Amino acid sequence: MQNTSTKTIGFKTLGCRLNQFETDALASKFVKQGYKVIEDSEDADVFIVNTCTVTNASDQKSKYVVNKAVKQGHDGMLIITGCMANHHKEQLEVKYPNAYVVQNEDKSSIPDLVAAHFNKEIIPTGKMQGGVFNFEPASDTFHTRSMIKIQDGCDNFCTFCIIPRVRGRATSRKVDEILTNIKQVVAFGYKEVVLTGVNISRYNDEGVNFSQLLQKIVELPVDFRVRISSIEPDGFDEQFFQLLEHPKVTPHLHLCLQSASEKVLLHMRRMYTFKSYKSIIERIRNINPLFNITTDVIVGFPGESEKDFEDSLKAVSELNFGHVHTFKYSKRDGTRAAGMTNIVTEKEKTERSERLRKLAAENKLKFRKQFIGLIQNVLVESISEDGWAKGYGENYVPVKFKMPEAEKNTIYQIKISNIDKADIEDPILVGECI
Amino acid sequence: MNKTSATETAIKTDLHEILDIRHLTDSTFVLRIDKKDMSFTAGQHICVGPPNGIHTREYSVYSAEKDPYLEILVKEVENGLVSPVLKNLQVGGYVIVEEPVGYFGINNESCETQKHVFIASGTGISPFHSFVKSKPGLDYTLLHGVKTGNEAYEKNEYEKGRIVTCTSREGTGDFYGRVTDYLKLNRFGKGAHYYLCGNCNMIHDVYDILEEQGVSTENIHAEVYF
Numbered sequence: 001m002q003n004t005s006t007k008t009i010g011f012k013t014l015g016c017r018l019n020q021f022e023t024d025a026l027a028s029k030f031v032k033q034g035y036k037v038i039e040d041s042e043d044a045d046v047f048i049v050n051t052c053t054v055t056n057a058s059d060q061k062s063k064y065v066v067n068k069a070v071k072q073g074h075d076g077m078l079i080i081t082g083c084m085a086n087h088h089k090e091q092l093e094v095k096y097p098n099a100y101v102v103q104n105e106d107k108s109s110i111p112d113l114v115a116a117h118f119n120k121e122i123i124p125t126g127k128m129q130g131g132v133f134n135f136e137p138a139s140d141t142f143h144t145r146s147m148i149k150i151q152d153g154c155d156n157f158c159t160f161c162i163i164p165r166v167r168g169r170a171t172s173r174k175v176d177e178i179l180t181n182i183k184q185v186v187a188f189g190y191k192e193v194v195l196t197g198v199n200i201s202r203y204n205d206e207g208v209n210f211s212q213l214l215q216k217i218v219e220l221p222v223d224f225r226v227r228i229s230s231i232e233p234d235g236f237d238e239q240f241f242q243l244l245e246h247p248k249v250t251p252h253l254h255l256c257l258q259s260a261s262e263k264v265l266l267h268m269r270r271m272y273t274f275k276s277y278k279s280i281i282e283r284i285r286n287i288n289p290l291f292n293i294t295t296d297v298i299v300g301f302p303g304e305s306e307k308d309f310e311d312s313l314k315a316v317s318e319l320n321f322g323h324v325h326t327f328k329y330s331k332r333d334g335t336r337a338a339g340m341t342n343i344v345t346e347k348e349k350t351e352r353s354e355r356l357r358k359l360a361a362e363n364k365l366k367f368r369k370q371f372i373g374l375i376q377n378v379l380v381e382s383i384s385e386d387g388w389a390k391g392y393g394e395n396y397v398p399v400k401f402k403m404p405e406a407e408k409n410t411i412y413q414i415k416i417s418n419i420d421k422a423d424i425e426d427p428i429l430v431g432e433c434i
Numbered sequence: 435m436n437k438t439s440a441t442e443t444a445i446k447t448d449l450h451e452i453l454d455i456r457h458l459t460d461s462t463f464v465l466r467i468d469k470k471d472m473s474f475t476a477g478q479h480i481c482v483g484p485p486n487g488i489h490t491r492e493y494s495v496y497s498a499e500k501d502p503y504l505e506i507l508v509k510e511v512e513n514g515l516v517s518p519v520l521k522n523l524q525v526g527g528y529v530i531v532e533e534p535v536g537y538f539g540i541n542n543e544s545c546e547t548q549k550h551v552f553i554a555s556g557t558g559i560s561p562f563h564s565f566v567k568s569k570p571g572l573d574y575t576l577l578h579g580v581k582t583g584n585e586a587y588e589k590n591e592y593e594k595g596r597i598v599t600c601t602s603r604e605g606t607g608d609f610y611g612r613v614t615d616y617l618k619l620n621r622f623g624k625g626a627h628y629y630l631c632g633n634c635n636m637i638h639d640v641y642d643i644l645e646e647q648g649v650s651t652e653n654i655h656a657e658v659y660f
Contacts, residue, residue, distance in 0.1 A: 155535045159660075169445060169535075262641065266634045266658050271537065273641065276651045336492070336660060 007118065008036045010044030011142070012065045015052025017196040017229060019082055021135070021147035022107055023050050028138035029111050039142060041069035046077040046114055050107075051084035053166060055330035059084055066096065077117050081107050086166035104152075104167060108134040133173045137184040144381045144391070144409050145227065146190035150178050150213065151197030156232070158258075159269045159336035160301060160329065167198050172205045175213060179220060186222045191411055192250070192379055194227045201232045211239035218248045225394065230254040233280050234271040244287055252292040252322070252396035255280070260315035261308035264301055269336070274315065281319055290370055292322035292395040299356055300329040300349030302340035309352050316359050322367045322397065324360035328353050365427050368397055371416045375434065378414045380406050390428070399429045406433075446533040449485060452525050453503055458587050461510040462557065464496060465520060467529060469504045474534035476568040477561045477657070481532035482506060484519040490530060491516040494538075494560040494631070494657065498567035504531070507560040507587065538657040540565060540572075540629070550574040551622045553613055553640055555632030558659050559587055562631065566592060575622065579613035579636065582606065614639045624648050631657040 009030045013023040026048070027037045041047040047069050051062035062084045069078070080092055081102040092101045100117075102110060108131055116122065132152040153168040154161075182193055195217075197203065203210040210231075217226055227250045243249055259265055260274045284291050297312055316324055328349040331338050344352075376393025378401070383389045387404030393414070401414050414431040421427045454466035465482075474480070476499050483490030491514075497505035510517045523529065538561060540550065552562040552574055559578050566572060576597045580586060583606030586599040600616050601607035609616050617640060622628075628644055630637045637656050644654055 155537070157535055164535075165445070169533075263634065263638055266637055266656070267660075269658055273651050273654075275645070279651075340660075 006034070006036055007045040008038055008043055009114070010038050010041045010047040011050065012039070012041070012047070012069075013050040013142075014062050014065065015050075015054060015058060015082065017147055017194060018149060018152070018198060019050045019052060020143065021149045021196050023048075024138040024141035024143060024147060025135035026107070026110055028141055029136055030114075033111060033115075041072065041074045044074065044076060046079065046117075047074050048079045048081065048110065051080060051082035053082075053084040053087040053162060053332075055327060055332075057330065059088070066099075070096075077114065079110060079113070081110065083163070083166040087162060105132060108132070132168075132171065133177065137181050137188070144190075144379060145192040145194050146185040146188070147194045147196045148178060148181055148185070149173060149197060150195050151200050151203050154199040155202065156199060156271060157269065157336075159267065159340070160298065160332065162332035162335055163198055165334050170199060170202050172203050175205050175208050175216060178213065179216060182217060182220060182224070183222055186224045189409060190224065191409060192225050192227060194229050196229060199232055200228070200230075201235050209237070210235075211237050211243060214243050214249070215239065218243065218246045224248070225250050227396070228253055230256065232256060232271065233277050236280060241283060241287070244284060244291070250394045250396065251288050251290065252294070252394070253284070254294045254296075257295045257312075257315065258298050259301065259304070259308065260311040261304065264304050264308050267303055267337075267340070268298075268301060274311070278315075278319070285320075290374075290395060292367070292397060293319070294323040294325070294396070295321050296325045296327060297356060298327050298329050299352040300344035302329070302337060302344065303342040304329075304344055313356060313359060316356065316363060320367055321360065321363060322395070323364055324356065326353050326356045326360065361425055365419070365421065368427055368429060369419055371395070371397060371429055372419065374416055376414050376416060376429070376431070377411050378431075379411050380408050383408065393429070397429055398426065399431055401431050401433055403433055448531060449528045450504070450531045452523055452527045452529060454525060455523070458507075459584055462508065462585070462587065463510075463521060464505050464507055464588075465523075465529070466497075466503050466505045467531065469502060472504065472531075472533065474499065474504075475539050476564040477538040477540065478534040478536040479538075479561075479657075480504070480506070480534050481530075482520070483516050483530045484523065485528045485530055487519070487530070489515045490532065494536075494558075494564065495534065496560045496563050498564060500568070507557045507563070509557045536657070538629070538631070538655060540569070540627070542569070545569050546571040546573060548573065549622065549626040551626050551628045552576040553579075553617070553628065553630045553632075553636075555579040555613065555636040556585070556659070557587070558632030558636075558657075560631070561657060562629070563588070563591065565629075577613045577616055579632070580607070612636075614643060617643050621647055624650070624653070626653065628654045629656075630654065632659050634658055634660075
């Protein structure tokens with residue numbers, strides 16, 4: 001262990017699960033090296049902002065976090081990493097001359113950078129020994145579920161998306177490394193692993209595709225459940241659908257729709273049609289009618305007419321989504337869509353976004369009500385002072401139950417009896433331990 | 435531990451020398467460039483732009499996988515930022531080329547036994563030219579939609595009887611009308627695999643026609659040109 005004089009590392013993470021995985025891996029490594037790790041910049045000797053750039057709002061939020069830390073007097077080492085660091089490296093280096101701007105490819109070597117900083121050494125840019133999969137399994141993380149990075153980058157080049165430009169070409173982690181990683185985190189005590197990547201449906205390691213990888217994962221002779229999480233709705237084979245019935249695979253997929261208008265999907269250069277998307281959902285719901293399918297929808301893509309938008313509204317009504325993440329289209333320089341005319345006004349985008357969010361919230365409530373009377377295996381994430389344990393069931397629906405003696409990171413069988421609608425945006429199932 | 439590095443995942447960009455420019459019409463030309471060590475799968479596209487500039491555009495590769503050079507089929511877009519500049523470049527000059535990407539491809543294992551119907555509008559014929567030249571023995575019919583017969587780009591490169599030029603403005607092609615009109619009158623069956631490349635409206639209309647004809651969406655593959 002290094003002599004770190006109990007220095008404190010603060011983290012703030014924005015954006016996707018991949019960023020969360022990478023923060024967790026870094027945090028765990030710092031803990032192993034003797035640092036104290038916190039989720040804030042206050043009193044931190046090092047503050048690491050793991051940024052996102054998927055939309056303009058993401059850029060703004062990322063900059064806000066950095067500015068807030070600076071304004072609050074953070075005078076220690078400041079590291080800006082993540083996709084905004086890739087997208088706006090030069091601007092960030094000008095705006096924050098004392099910050100280290102570390103691109104995604106070198107993120108895994110941040111602990112070396114920090115050690116060098118405290119040893120008054122300098123690692124020149126380009127000399128960092130990074131690598132997109134060079135993260136050690138995390139034992140001490142900010143999450144109850146252990147995220148497992150299986151893939152990075154994307155070759156789809158959807159016309160609205162900047163991610164291929166900031167995460168690079170699609171690349172897949174070695175099968176053996178993934179299996180070893182899962183066995184290690186289960187040994188650390190994790191009960192659930194979440195497979196993450198930019199485009200995991202395109203996983204391919206020397207001919208082993210995503211379904212074949214998933215088969216190997218569920219065959220591991222250790223006790224855990226696996227969540228696929230976010231996946232693109234293309235390239236599913238028979239084996240994939242069969243694996244959705246496996247007891248280790250949780251009945252939840254975040255299946256990105258983006259639009260239900262065939263015309264808009266073509267302009268987005270998505271790899272599927274709405275009809276094929278719908279048939280995937282029908283097939284999954286034939287396996288399990290309560291299979292939780294959550295999704296992303298972009299509103300106000302260039303050329304999206306009222307009729308196109310209504311197609312998306314209709315889809316949200318029909319497809320019984322567990323959650324819809326609504327994004328207003330955000331122009332990203334360097335993408336194909338940035339040059340598209342026929343712009344939808346901000347006012348119109350806001351109005352459509354509100355209509356979609358309202359409908360999605362109604363449908364979420366309807367979806368969650370179906371669980372009343374049923375049993376969920378809830379992985380506890382927190383227990384409040386008044387004894388309410390909260391967590392997520394296998395279907396990735398939030399559940400709370402009164403049990404002061406409950407323990408975090410433990411799975412309890414809960415019979416759902418009610419739904420708490422205090423938070424209209426995110427109603428929570430209420431139940432009792434059986 | 436697998437150390438996939440930054441240089442392995444970043445999108446590679448390089449300067450490629452222009453070897454030849456073949457003008458097919460007043461506005462359309464084939465740009466042949468040095469291949470260097472680039473390999474691609476027929477159907478993929480590359481981003482190409484003038485040197486010393488920040489703008490590039492996507493072009494499906496026109497040449498065959500094993501050709502010792504790369505070719506793209508370019509139509510000059512009036513007031514465009516890239517194509518008019520590319521048109522004025524000279525042999526011996528350079529273009530910026532990003533490495534090939536895309537999943538618009540055909541299954542190598544079944545390409546001789548599977549019936550393929552290629553449906554293109556305008557320069558959307560480009561990936562099909564690459565398919566045909568890369569995969570001898572391919573069983574295909576190519577429907578090419580253009581305004582006039584002189585836009586039937588290098589039609590003689592295709593086996594006789596396998597290409598149908600559909601002209602929408604006059605009758606100098608094989609069929610007077612749009613590819614969609616031809617497709618309504620001539621069915622290729624539910625077992626064929628359909629590959630569509632061209633403008634969004636054509637692809638949208640063809641999807642509808644094929645669906646009406648009972649073709650599964652799993653058998654339809656599309657690449658949109660903007």
